[in-house]
Amino acid sequence: MSQLSNPPHVSATASARSAAIRSGALAAIGTWAVVVLPALVGWLAAPEGSLGWFSAVQVGTAIWFVGHGQSIGGSGVTISLTPVALFLVFVYVTARWGRRLIGTERAIVSEGEWGRVARLGIVPGFVIGYSGAAAVFSLLTLGGSVTPGVAALPGTALVPVVALGYLLLRPGDPDAPGFVRGWFRRGPAWLPSAWAIGWRGAGLLFGAGLAVVVLRILLNLDEVLRIHREYGLSPAAGAIVVLAQVMLLGNAATWVLAFLAGPGFSIAAGSVISPAAAHPGLMPLVPVLGALPGEADYSSAMYAVVLVPFLCGVLIGRWVDRDLEFFGNTRARLLATSVAGAIAVGAIGLLTWLGNGSIGVERLASVGPAVLPVVAALLVEVVAGGVVWAAWRAWVERGSTGTATPTRTGSGSRAGSAP
Numbered sequence: 001m002s003q004l005s006n007p008p009h010v011s012a013t014a015s016a017r018s019a020a021i022r023s024g025a026l027a028a029i030g031t032w033a034v035v036v037l038p039a040l041v042g043w044l045a046a047p048e049g050s051l052g053w054f055s056a057v058q059v060g061t062a063i064w065f066v067g068h069g070q071s072i073g074g075s076g077v078t079i080s081l082t083p084v085a086l087f088l089v090f091v092y093v094t095a096r097w098g099r100r101l102i103g104t105e106r107a108i109v110s111e112g113e114w115g116r117v118a119r120l121g122i123v124p125g126f127v128i129g130y131s132g133a134a135a136v137f138s139l140l141t142l143g144g145s146v147t148p149g150v151a152a153l154p155g156t157a158l159v160p161v162v163a164l165g166y167l168l169l170r171p172g173d174p175d176a177p178g179f180v181r182g183w184f185r186r187g188p189a190w191l192p193s194a195w196a197i198g199w200r201g202a203g204l205l206f207g208a209g210l211a212v213v214v215l216r217i218l219l220n221l222d223e224v225l226r227i228h229r230e231y232g233l234s235p236a237a238g239a240i241v242v243l244a245q246v247m248l249l250g251n252a253a254t255w256v257l258a259f260l261a262g263p264g265f266s267i268a269a270g271s272v273i274s275p276a277a278a279h280p281g282l283m284p285l286v287p288v289l290g291a292l293p294g295e296a297d298y299s300s301a302m303y304a305v306v307l308v309p310f311l312c313g314v315l316i317g318r319w320v321d322r323d324l325e326f327f328g329n330t331r332a333r334l335l336a337t338s339v340a341g342a343i344a345v346g347a348i349g350l351l352t353w354l355g356n357g358s359i360g361v362e363r364l365a366s367v368g369p370a371v372l373p374v375v376a377a378l379l380v381e382v383v384a385g386g387v388v389w390a391a392w393r394a395w396v397e398r399g400s401t402g403t404a405t406p407t408r409t410g411s412g413s414r415a416g417s418a419p
Contacts (some may be wrong), residue, residue, distance in 0.1 A: 012113055016105045016121030024129025024160060027097035031090040031159065032137055036060035038240055039259035045236030058144035061137050068134075068159050070152035071355050076146050081357035081367055087159070094163035098126060102167060106175055115178035123164055130160040135244065171195060190336040193323050198343025201316040204384070205348050208308055209253035209260070216291040223290035230285070231375025245288045251368070252288070256346060260308045261377040266370035267292070271307035275302040284359070310376055313385020316341050320386070321393050330394045337386035345382050349375040 039060030043053055067090055071080035101122065109117050112395045130322035134156040140146045170176045171184035184192050217224060233241060255265040255273075264274025267289065271281040278293040315338045326333045349371060356368030 002388050007091060012109050013117050013121040013324040014368035016109075017125035018194060019105065019124045020101055020125025021129035021132070023097050023101040024126040024131075024134045026129075026161075027094040027160065028130045028133030028137070028156075030093045030097065031067070032061070032064050032133070034089060034093065035086070038243060040064070042240040045234055045240065055144065058141050059146065061140045062144065062146040062148060064137060064210075065134075065141075065148040065152045065156065068152075068156045071149040071357070072146045073149065073153070074147060078149075078358050079357045081242075081251070081359050082354040083247035084254065084351050084355045085248075085335060087351075088250060089247075090159045091163050091166070092129070093158050095166055098160070098163050098167050101126065102175075112174075112176075115180075115255070118168060118177040119179060123168075126164060127157050127160045131157050158238045162281030169195075181398040188332065190320075190326075190332060191339070194320065194336045194340040195343060197316060197319045197323065198340040199347060200319065201312065201340060201344030201382070204312050204315060205257060205344055205378075206250075206253055206351065207307065208312060209256040210249065212256045212260075213252045213291070215251055217288065223417060224287045227285060227290045228287040241287075245286065248288065250351070254348065254352040256354045257309070257378065258352065258374040260305045261374050261381060262303065262306055263369060263373040263377055267367060269366060275305055306377075306381055309381040310385040310406045311345075311389075313341050313382035314389045315385075316344060316382065317386035317393075323391065328397070330390075333390045333394060334387055338383050339392040341383040341386045342379060345375060345379045378404070 022101075036057055037060075039056045040053060042199060043056035049184075063086075066072055066079060066082060067086040070084045070085065071078055073079070102118075105117060105122060131153070134153055138148060138153055168177060169180055171181055184195070204366060228238070228241070231238070231241065258265040259274060262275060264272055264276070266272050267283050268281055271283075272279050273293065275298060277297045280292050283289050283292070317340075320337045320340050321333070324333075324336060326336075352369060352374055353371050356371065359367055
């Protein structure tokens with residue numbers, strides 16, 4: 001009697017799923033080490049403390065959950081403010097493991113099998129492996145001073161999902177799964193390029209906010225160092241405090257973008273820092289907050305800062321114009337530019353939402369900007385900048401040719417139909 005065996009595609013999918021579960025678990029261990037190792041170093045640097053090394057592991061594990069956008073609580077205090085930079089580090093580490101997995105599995109399956117293997121094997125297996133490791137880590141926090149919330153365990157899937165999305169949602173990549181390329185084929189011809197440019201635009205906006213943060217810290221370095229010295233920490237413990245603040249610079253970048261967009265942000269209940277005025281109020285004793293402006297009322301000229309996101313939109317529009325050929329199709333040019341700008345603002349909106357939250361009680365129960373007003377303002381400013389550039393380019397091309405004849409506007413793909 002002949003033995004029954006699974007079809008080849010079933011075996012390939014099952015094998016990929018098993019490999020993905022292992023890779024997902026290893027990725028979770030890698031991100032966990034990012035916070036637990038510094039926690040242990042901090043414990044070693046404070047020998048006068050009464051807590052044991054396992055308490056340091058418990059605290060580090062709780063911070064690991066916070067870095068995934070989840071909340072932790074203890075002694076009546078809830079912390080839900082996600083360090084944006086830590087979240088991005090987790091995504092980077094996870095994406096490295098995911099890239100290795102995808103490269104290995106892609107090399108051993110055919111083009112026809114790849115889409116099914118990625119959809120049914122790699123994606124679910126990787127997320128299951130990562131979440132399984134998270135379940136083990138949650139056990140370490142039992143009996144600790146701070147513990148993750150009820151939704152923390154399934155919520156940790158956000159990091160592997162974002163990492164895999166970054167790796168697989170690449171419509172211009174020939175190694176992308178067929179179903180991904182199929183999604184984008186259903187849209188306009190310019191959609192793949194607008195997708196890529198939108199994510200590049202998100203990096204531009206985030207970089208602009210981060211540059212302002214670094215500049216403010218440098219201009220107020222004396223005040224920042226004065227607050228840091230008040231802690232009286234040893235060099236090793238001081239390094240841990242500095243590292244913790246570095247992880248919050250991403251949050252500060254989104255707060256700066258909220259300021260540049262117009263609505264502003266708050267550090268504590270009742271405080272506001274916007275182009276209209278700065279009323280920070282009583283702030284927590286965190287050195288980096290020494291870079292915030294003091295009590296002041298600004299003139300209406302301060303609203304000129306909205307030109308920063310507007311100019312970012314202009315640059316996004318220039319990228320769209322450079323990478324695509326529209327052949328006189330002004331409507332396609334404007335629509336592609338608007339979609340690219342919206343994608344950029346949407347990514348920043350996600351980071352702003354993650355970077356908001358609670359770091360205590362009462363006045364510190366809500367820290368950060370109001371997400372919806374900030375996203376709405378940024379969307380108007382960025383898209384307006386891109387549309388102004390696109391309209392100007394269309395006007396220049398029509399003026400130089402006198403007709404809407406096909407005009408080469410970039411070295412990229414076709415995005416509009418010839419008239």
